[in-house]
Amino acid sequence: MNETALVIETIIKAVIVLSVTAGMGAFATWIERKVLAFMQRRLGPMHVGPYGVLQLAADGIKLFTKEDIIPQNVVRPIFMIAPVIAATTAFVAMAAIPFFPEFTVFGYTIHPIVSDINVALLYVMGVASVGVYGPLLAGMSSSNKWSLLGAARAVVQMLSFEVVSGLSVMAPIMMIGSLSLIDINDYQSGGVISWLIWKQPLAFVLFAIAGFMETNRSPFDTIEFEAEIVSGYATEYSGMRWGLFFVGEYANMITISVLVSIIFMGGYNPIWFIPGAIVMLLKVSFWIFLFLWVRAAWPHVRPDQLMWVCWKVLMPLAVINVLITGIVLV
Amino acid sequence: MYEVIAFYIFSALTIGLFTVVVMSKNALYAMSALAGGMIFISGFFFILGAEFLGVVQITVYSGAIMALYAFGMMFFDTTRDVKENIRCKKIAYTLSILSSILLIVILCAPLFSQNIEALYPSIQNAGNIQMIGLVLFTKYLVPFELAAIMLLAAMIAGIVLASKKMEMNLEIDEEFEEAKDVK
Amino acid sequence: MITLTHYLVLSGILFSIGLAGVMRRTNLLMLFFSTEILLNAVNVGFVAVSKYYGDLTGQMFAFFIIAVAASEAAVGLGLLILWYKRNGSVDLTSLQMMKG
Amino acid sequence: MELKDFQNRNIAPGYIFFEGEKKPQNGWESFKRVVKRSIKGELFVGLWIVFREMIRFDIHTIQYPAEKIEMSPRYRAIHKLLRLFESGNERCIGCGLCEKICISNCIRMDTHVDEKSRKVVSEYTINFGRCIFCGYCAEVCPELAIVHGSDYENASEQRAHFGLKEDMLTPLDEFKAKNQKEFPGFGALSDNADDLVKKTPLAY
């Protein structure tokens, strides 16, 4: 029976995480439009609802009701399933992420993590690496050259940056000695001073860059850069299938924000009087804001520059960082 | 119970997906089915308590190897139907079915005696990763290093092979080919 | 209850599927796919044995097999690209120089 | 004139050349450049600028259907055909210059001689699908009959909308309400035109 209870609890948690992050993702689209507008001296969406808050509902209605166009020459099942994969991988990665400190409801302690596996970090990164299949399959099945180019770029980009993210996160793991995100969080429970960002600044920077990379956000949005390859892998998509890509992208953003917050910025440990949950929310919000901010501020990078930076700058730096950490630890 | 359910679901899925890999004429189907199958295989690893291996399976197989193959498919222009003139399918199927029957007979036979002892027994109160780490860096250190060197060599080989004269078309001269044929 | 035999039979079936693919396919890329199936089938068996005998050697073996598969993919794909550039095809029928 | 001067003949004497930084020759130099740029914090300057704009909240958006921009008098939108202030007759004398000069060939006119032996425009159309709003027609018109209006919201269900004489000609009721304004834009008389006119006796 205990097993069943666990399963039921897990399912409930999963549903909550799914719905909340999906909602947050949708909300984030509104936030993005607003923030980008403000940064560009605009107002952003204003008409639907107060200050355009209901714009996301309107978008949702539009996406759901739009015709689901499937072009004639695409590989139908793959074409149809690719967005689902993109969204699914984004959400599945969240299974091992603790969002908040544990709390008690009706005498029942709830761990706000879907599944506490001890290889959580590896798991998250593995699933993130599977995330390449969304763009890849979409691009390959679309029978469109822009899509194919987008898929190729996606593969190259993801594969390259997995190396950087893995190597950069290696140093903190070496210091902590655990892959569990809860352990990582607990390691930094000693206030701001104990944040890993101070001990591993280089790893932090590299991981942040890799995070931008893995979410395909500007300035590394080579795989769907309009000026070069129309809309990349999503060129042929419309309606809710395109929307799923969108949701996946925002879910990824949230995942990366949470990850960076937990690994380098103290996680959900309370600061002063602020409870951990609020701290966590603030951090995640800051990170999502940073994603938007960077998009507003920085120019786009060419794919070859991207590869160059990845393999010839970031990866050596990551390796050196790991080496130095190892030497210091030993 | 859930283990049983998971096992059977995963089994059905892996077998189905791998069958698609083998049978499908469409390379894209094959590729995606294989990637999916890999992920479900990692599911088996999770069930079996080998979390580390499961994650490695996902990361390396699905994340890296299959992506490489996808790249290859793009390069070889086989994102669509594979043109194959498959001969004597029956022989292939007969042989594989025969071998599977034989394998199953062997595996189901009570060959596994009880006196097998673990060389490296699992350590109590230690996670899968810790155990793997302990074993990997003591007993299997040399193979581990060798594997690292092998991977490095393979990487260099792959880069060299694939990037050599990337801008050139290596197709052999027609005349040369004809001369060879005459010979 | 799932026993070791279950896993081994599964492994055997997957292996046979891989064998069928290896024999049936003539596109080299598809052959590589089938080879990966073979390796994975074996991996399942190894990990199951490792679990049921409480011995990590099986997992180690699976680990090294994955490493080998990665190398194989890298080198094999490099060779395939060379062959494709030379012959414009990755079909087995273009690879019959060893005809006896 | 030396050759160098000839080559730079389009460049003003006080021009400052910006060479830019040297391109990196090898990997190590590019690596150094990346590191240098990262440390210099150029990227953070960009970040700061957009953030500053955000907190300054200096929004320049005009919420269009509700608010509209005042068009400049010289704005060249849908053409208007004007009437004579004195009589309310059409100013157009049917000379056909606008039809001749139109570079996109979108103006068509038809004239006839009426009972008073005056040339009268019977049909006048502009195909706005082709018009590029260059303003030559207004410039060439000797009678200031055709001018550009400021009506830019020209979305319509029919192609023919706005382009007919009836649409462009100032309606009589408008005219009577003295709503017709002299066009201040391209080709119009300047404000001090009267002063510039040389007075000549008309008595002959």
Next chain:
Amino acid sequence: MEKYVYIALFAPLLSSLFVALFATRPKILFMGILASLLIGASMISSFILLFYVNAHGALHVKMMDWISAGNLEIPFGFVVDQVSVIMMVTVTFVSTIIHVYSIGYMDHDKSFNRFFSYLSAFVFSMLILVMSDNFVGLFIGWEGVGLCSWLLIGFWYHKPSAAWAANEAFIMNRIADLGMLMGLFLIYWQIGSFQYDIVFASIKFLDISIVTTIGIFLFIGAMGKSAQFPLHTWLADAMEGPTPVSALIHAATMVTAGVYLVIRCGDIYSLIPHIGFAIASLGAFVAVFAASMALVNNDLKRIIAYSTLSQLGYMFVAAGLGAYWIALFHLMTHAFFKSLLFLGAGNVMHAMHDELNIKKMGGLYGSMKATAILMSVASVALAGIYPFAGFFSKDMILEVAFNEGAYFLWFALFIGAGMTAFYSFRLVMLVFFGEKEHTKYGIHPHEAQPFVIYALMPLGLLAVIAGFFEHAFRGFVTKLLTNYDIQIAHGTEVLLIAATLGIAISGISFAIYMYSRGGFSKTLENRFCYKLLINQYFIPKLYELYIMKPFGAISNFLWQKIDVKIIDFSVDMVAKILYTSGEKSRKMQSGNLSDMLRWMVVGIVILLAVAIFYRPIV
């Protein structure tokens, strides 16, 4: 002292190998001189060793471990004791003279260098044979001299008769070597060692029948090498080789290896006197048998060859009866005068342009006095006239036979001595005196080069005086060998000596008498006994008829029927089956990876099936 051993042993090897480098080159005189000098160095070392052994006793040298496998341990060891040093001295001395002689004799031969290489190799092998301190080394030397003998008999291999003779010698020796090998195996099987000292120390404790068998087998080996009765035909045919070879190998050294073996194994044979007596009987038989063939033969070298056979018979009589030192003494003296005889014959041949038939010679004394004198001296020595060397040794053998009470043997040897005297002087008379037959054939004989004659001088001298060393020799050799005293009353002894001298002198006088008058009448040649003798008792014919022909027929049958029809056919069948199956299964190698993989899976299926269905029988 070890270094003298090594010089004595390896100087010939060095000479052989160095000269062999130039074997295919045209004649280089320096090669001959070098070889002679190196052999000379070997001889000097041997003499030094002789004096050393005389003063200090035997010398054992172990150069290195050679074979060490399981219980078998064979060192590369050498022993320089009284017997082997005598052999060494004899061999190297004769060799040196023959090397020098060969420079003159082989002057015009185009394979001059090759000859010296072979000759030096032979000396090396012979030294290995005599110096080895174990049976394996002896066997190696044994085979080495056999090989060199084969090379040298067949030196003019372009001549079919030479090639045939070489092969005959070689094959006959192989037959005998089989016996020798059996003996060696028996020794190792029974004693577990090949070292002489161990073998001789423990042979006494063996069963007498085993010792008998060993003795017989070893003697079979000796018979082959020393050309005793059933295996004697090769020696006469071996005269196809160059004359220095005949002198060195087939008179002075190699053929005496059998005698040396018997002397060496004296400890074995002294345990089995009946076998010794059989050996003596065979020796006596051969002595008469060979002498009788020499009586009528017209071939210059063959006469001397038969004489050699006969003298070997004498030696075997002495050795078989246990008078080892006498056998060794006769061996030594015989080496001197017989090689002298051969070398003189070589001079004659040269003079006669390789004519061998003595009937076509005559009166050569006029043109080649020195050779004539030397050959006469050698003949006198051979005949056993006092005070020449042959007298002392041969007469002693007769006395031994008498002493042992084997009067029959004594008589046979006595007759043999008469015959020896006769045929020696028949040869001398026919060649050097009487009618100058050669003028009919337009040959103008000339004396050999002076240095050749000078080289022969020491031999001639020794042929004369060697007998006077009898007592010194006896004293020296019997330190190792069992002493043998002749206990015959002085009167009888004198009588015997007188009888022997008498028959020898009468043989000589008869020969001189007959041949100074022109020889026997032609009618004698139609007599049966003449025919018997001139045809060598028809033994070669018999061999040919009863051994070679049936053997040939059997071989032919085996070749035609069994080899071709069955073995070749089955071998071909295998090849054909492989070929056709290869041809058929070539299709498997379609070069198509798919097909190969299918075959691989077939293999997997078969292996799996075996794994299921095969139950190992425990």
